[in-house]
Amino acid sequence: EKTHLNVVVIGHVDSGKSTTTGHLIYQCGGIDKRTIEKFEKEAAELGKGSFKYAWVLDKLKAERERGITIDIALWKFETPRYYVTVIDAPGHRDFIKNMITGTSQADCAILIIAAGTGEFEAGISKDGQTREHALLAYTLGVKNLIVAINKMDTTKWSESRYQEIIKETSNFIKKVGYNPKAVAFVPISGFNGD
Numbered sequence: 001e002k003t004h005l006n007v008v009v010i011g012h013v014d015s016g017k018s019t020t021t022g023h024l025i026y027q028c029g030g031i032d033k034r035t036i037e038k039f040e041k042e043a044a045e046l047g048k049g050s051f052k053y054a055w056v057l058d059k060l061k062a063e064r065e066r067g068i069t070i071d072i073a074l075w076k077f078e079t080p081r082y083y084v085t086v087i088d089a090p091g092h093r094d095f096i097k098n099m100i101t102g103t104s105q106a107d108c109a110i111l112i113i114a115a116g117t118g119e120f121e122a123g124i125s126k127d128g129q130t131r132e133h134a135l136l137a138y139t140l141g142v143k144n145l146i147v148a149i150n151k152m153d154t155t156k157w158s159e160s161r162y163q164e165i166i167k168e169t170s171n172f173i174k175k176v177g178y179n180p181k182a183v184a185f186v187p188i189s190g191f192n193g194d
Contacts, residue, residue, distance in 0.1 A: 002078070002083050004083045005082045005085070005107055006107045007087065007107065008086075008108070008110070008137070008142065009021045009086065009109075009112060010109055010111055010112070010133040010134075010137060011111050011112035011114075011133055012112075012114065012122065012123030012128050012130045015112045016112055019191050020112055020148065020150055021086055021088045021190075023191065023193050024086070025077060027193060028077045028078075028084075029077065075088070106137070106140075107142070107144065108142065108144040108146065109137040109144070109145050110145075110146045110147075110148055111130070111145060111146070111147045111169075112148050112150050112190070113130060113148070114150055115150060115151045115152050115154065115155050115158075115165060115187075120168075124168060124169070131176075134173055134176050134178070135176045138176045138177045145183045146183065147169055147184070149165050149166070149185060149186065150188050150190050151190070152187045152189055153189040153192055153194065166185050170183075
């Protein structure tokens with residue numbers, strides 16, 4: 001008997017939540033190559049070629065044109081041990097109510113953090129959604145947290161940048177209530193699938 005697992009993907013606006021989630025769904029066989037190629041063509045026509053994986057989840061026309069997630073998106077796939085439902089939450093501050101709705105249904109949260117110079121700092125600043133989303137996830141009872149440090153390819157997979165982000169992130173998630181020693185930190189490139 002497989003276990004059902006609800007996973008919410010949270011983080012600052014433009015950290016790569018939808019792209020990472022869409023690519024994961026594609027790699028897990030939740031969507032076929034032909035559909036991804038169709039999204040790639042449509043995205044390129046709008047001058048947003050890098051959004052092909054995000055469009056797996058961003059179904060609303062407004063989301064595609066603005067390049068942001070507005071509503072929560074649900075996607076299901078299976079692994080050998082789990083039935084997984086992925087909840088892609090909006091990172092934009094204007095849609096925080098939708099993010100809360102998505103997070104309240106989750107067993108586990110994946111906090112996506114952008115590693116790019118300035119991007120990480122913007123996310124964890126007092127105006128950034130990284131801190132707010134981590135706090136909300138903990139407050140809403142999501143006790144299992146994974147931190148995916150995204151866009152590592154833009155830092156040429158810098159070990160020092162990765163360690164710096166782990167240190168800073170550990171400090172603030174500890175203040176929120178998470179035990180950093182129990183949190184998995186993973187370096188990724190959501191667009192490239194690494």
